[in-house]
Amino acid sequence: RKEVEQDPGPFNVPEGATVAFNCTYSNSASQSFFWYRQDCRKEPKLLMSVYSSGNEDGRFTAQLNRASQYISLLIRDSKLSDSATYLCVVNTLYSGGGADGLTFGKGTHLIIQP
Amino acid sequence: GAVVSQHPSRVICKSGTSVKIECRSLDFQATTMFWYRQFPKQSLMLMATSNEGSKATYEQGVEKDKFLINHASLTLSTLTVTSAHPEDSSFYICSAAGRDSSNIYEQYFGPGTRLTVT
Numbered sequence: 001r002k003e004v005e006q007d008p009g010p011f012n013v014p015e016g017a018t019v020a021f022n023c024t025y026s027n028s029a030s031q032s033f034f035w036y037r038q039d040c041r042k043e044p045k046l047l048m049s050v051y052s053s054g055n056e057d058g059r060f061t062a063q064l065n066r067a068s069q070y071i072s073l074l075i076r077d078s079k080l081s082d083s084a085t086y087l088c089v090v091n092t093l094y095s096g097g098g099a100d101g102l103t104f105g106k107g108t109h110l111i112i113q114p
Numbered sequence: 115g116a117v118v119s120q121h122p123s124r125v126i127c128k129s130g131t132s133v134k135i136e137c138r139s140l141d142f143q144a145t146t147m148f149w150y151r152q153f154p155k156q157s158l159m160l161m162a163t164s165n166e167g168s169k170a171t172y173e174q175g176v177e178k179d180k181f182l183i184n185h186a187s188l189t190l191s192t193l194t195v196t197s198a199h200p201e202d203s204s205f206y207i208c209s210a211a212g213r214d215s216s217n218i219y220e221q222y223f224g225p226g227t228r229l230t231v232t
Contacts, residue, residue, distance in 0.1 A: 043226045104157045
């Protein structure tokens with residue numbers, strides 16, 4: 001089973017619509033969760049961190065469900081500029097206290113259509 | 115946020131040659147640097163983790179003698195792809211990580227280096 005799983009899409013969504021992505025992770029010891037955005041041939045950029053209580057940043061809302069081990073991202077009033085690949089990312093700090101590299105999902109490709 | 119640079123941004127080399135990629139954190143002391151590789155339409159895959167002044171820890175399946183990593187200072191890490199082959203063609207991204215003055219763990223990505231081996 002893959003550590004972080006996402007539906008690769010593509011999701012073709014009309015401009016102004018609401019779209020939601022889910023992501024599941026397998027390691028219950030995972031500590032931190034993020035959504036990154038990656039544009040074609042560019043490095044990933046942090047979109048938002050995901051907190052247990054859920055968090056909202058403008059049109060973007062992220063939710064975490066630890067019991068079911070999934071993370072969601074909701075985009076409201078989608079814009080053409082939202083077209084990108086959205087990566088679900090999990091960080092697991094092991095008992096040794098050292099940092100571990102982020103584990104990336106394969107990404108969900110979103111296409112906003114005019 | 116912190117700025118991480120990579121050089122070169124794009125490199126084309128012949129099969130059998132070696133290529134060095136530099137990763138610098140410009141305003142951030144990176145106690146840990148990570149090297150990732152991304153093949154087309156694939157996710158980023160962690161190659162290795164390096165802490166300043168110590169040997170890198172490589173992920174399973176990544177040849178340490180082929181991908182040489184040096185993390186000599188808190189602001190510089192290098193990845194050398196030795197005896198490159200066409201299958202090494204990929205997008206290589208570094209990431210610098212550390213704790214800020216509030217002890218919050220942060221990780222920042224470089225812009226990536228696109229390597230093409232002919």
